[in-house]
Amino acid sequence: MTHNIRNVWITSRNNGIKDDSRRLRLLPVVLQLNEMNMNNRITWLYNEFNQVGKDYSMPDEVAQYDARHADFRDVEQESIAVLDALGLGKNDVVIDFGSGTGTFAVQAALRCATVHAVDVSQAMLDNAKDKAEQAGVSNIAFHLGGFLTYEHDGPAVDCVVTTFAFHHLPDFWKGIALHRMNHMLKPGGRLFMHDAIIEENQAIENIAALIEKLASAGGNFLQEDAEAHFREEFSTYDWIMDGLLSRAGFVVESKNIQDGVLGTYYCRKQ
Numbered sequence: 001m002t003h004n005i006r007n008v009w010i011t012s013r014n015n016g017i018k019d020d021s022r023r024l025r026l027l028p029v030v031l032q033l034n035e036m037n038m039n040n041r042i043t044w045l046y047n048e049f050n051q052v053g054k055d056y057s058m059p060d061e062v063a064q065y066d067a068r069h070a071d072f073r074d075v076e077q078e079s080i081a082v083l084d085a086l087g088l089g090k091n092d093v094v095i096d097f098g099s100g101t102g103t104f105a106v107q108a109a110l111r112c113a114t115v116h117a118v119d120v121s122q123a124m125l126d127n128a129k130d131k132a133e134q135a136g137v138s139n140i141a142f143h144l145g146g147f148l149t150y151e152h153d154g155p156a157v158d159c160v161v162t163t164f165a166f167h168h169l170p171d172f173w174k175g176i177a178l179h180r181m182n183h184m185l186k187p188g189g190r191l192f193m194h195d196a197i198i199e200e201n202q203a204i205e206n207i208a209a210l211i212e213k214l215a216s217a218g219g220n221f222l223q224e225d226a227e228a229h230f231r232e233e234f235s236t237y238d239w240i241m242d243g244l245l246s247r248a249g250f251v252v253e254s255k256n257i258q259d260g261v262l263g264t265y266y267c268r269k270q
């Protein structure tokens with residue numbers, strides 16, 4: 001799949017500077033790429049619709065997602081705790097990237113003005129729509145798209161959230177995605193991220209311990225799930241994530257790496 005560069009990069013021109021090479025040098029990397037590719041189609045864009053690891057485009061996989069995850073997490077309680085910590089309320093607009101079966105989106109919709117649930121899997125979006133209908137919420141906008149392709153049309157938002165989805169992108173593309181999220185946020189807007197983010201110290205031991213813990217919680221299924229995650233998907237060292245966040249214009253307000261492998265970041269747009 002190819003995407004027109006205009007739909008992928010943030011559009012911006014700096015026509016004040018006449019010398020093209022100087023203008024490009026002064027632009028941040030995302031805008032620079034945009035400038036350089038203004039009239040071309042980009043053929044090397046990472047294809048985020050190609051699922052890596054677990055294939056969440058498959059209805060069978062989606063149908064069993066909530067039950068499988070219930071073996072090791074209470075997603076509804078997690079969502080409520082995150083919303084409390086972010087202090088989001090009735091005037092706030094939230095984007096949830098990699099919204100999956102929609103548990104967070106539904107909880108956010110119960111207390112916020114609008115939630116944009118974004119996912120590259122139509123099967124996930126369909127499942128989330130059913131969940132929203134059952135919960136009686138009608139203020140979720142569902143978007144087939146992802147970190148690199150979702151275009152936010154409305155005004156800048158109060159908060160961007162992503163849980164267990166960012167690891168689907170390799171690090172270079174995570175950097176691009178963070179610039180895009182920053183651009184979608186109001187000044188002072190919040191970013192919440194929870195994912196496999198790894199401390200360097202004792203990384204191998206900590207990953208092995210996590211896989212063992214998941215095997216005891218959910219048997220072969222969770223064990224294979226976790227092994228496939230580390231083998232095929234894109235976990236990131238926390239020191240890399242720290243750098244990517246700060247270069248994309250975020251201040252990390254709080255960071256916790258549980259058991260050396262599960263990162264929780266609360267960030268603010270500078």
Ligand SMILES: C[S@@+](CC[C@H](N)C(=O)[O-])C[C@H]1O[C@@H](n2cnc3c(N)ncnc32)[C@H](O)[C@@H]1O
Nearest residue numbers: 048056098100120121124146147163164165168
């Ligand atoms: C493990 S699930 C997490 C779902 C939910 N956020 C949660 O915490 O349970 C990962 C989700 O991210 C989606 N996803 C994968 N790559 C993506 C991308 N590049 N942009 C947006 N969503 C993506 C998958 O389709 C899947 O629904």
